[in-house]
Amino acid sequence: TAFGHDAVPGRVAMIGAGGVGKAVAFGLIELGCRHLNLFDRDEARAKGLATAVSQAAPDLIVEVASSADDAVEGADGLINCTPLGMVGYAGSAVPESGLTGARWAFDAVYTPVNTEFLLAAKAAGLSIMSGYELFFFQGVDAFHLFTGQDVDQAALRLALKQGEGVSV
Structure with missing residues (x-):
């Protein structure tokens, strides 16, 4: 499966570069991620995370996208590290355009367990992790x-x- 022990993340689009995004980005390094597209509404925060990740993993290609739509283009994996989708924060930070062609999706939000983003990803046939x-x-x-x-x-x-x- 996409989340098995030997799975390779592929090209990953991550929306949100705050505290959870930082933890997830460094986790992606451990999982062997080779290409990471980041987007955050706060461009300086996204650039700061991109710099930190690049210093920790010089072989990892890290790009800061100008929009969530640009970040998800051509991605194998989609990650939400924003509060969007959490109880009280309706919607999804990950554009549905990214669901086409992606293999897997992870939403850091855990309340509710099944967010709008994960339900859409599951309906599109992606492997999902809540x-x-x-x-x-x-x-x-x-x-x-x-x-x-x-x-x-x-x-x-x-x-x-x-x-x-x-x-x-």
């Missing part, structure tokens, strides 16, 4: 850091599903 996974593993990692103990992830997922009616 921000719920980001949320889940932040909790798992934090628990380990604070207690030194590991979490039974399967039991935790089951408890969360039963307790909140979450579809994950």
Whole structure:
């Protein structure tokens, strides 16, 4: 699958270059991303992230796009690192034009689990990953850091599903 252990991200378009975008961009380096197109409404923030990522991974091609539409053109993967799609912030930061030709989509938003962006990506046949996974593993990692103990992830997922009616 697009999110398997040996999967290569391909050419990635990421919308949003704030704190979550920074974390995701450096995660993409670890996953072997070779080409990253960034867009943020704050061009200086996008350029700052592009510089930091380029310094950390000189072989990675990083471009700052002038619009979200330009960023998604020709992308294999689409990532939303903005609050758009979160409860109270309707819409999607990722243009639907990017869904054509892309293989996968990730939305850092986790409330709701199924955002407008992810529903559109799924309907277009893309492999999707919800921000719920980001949320889940932040909790798992934090628990380990604070207690030194590991979490039974399967039991935790089951408890969360039963307790909140979450579809994950």
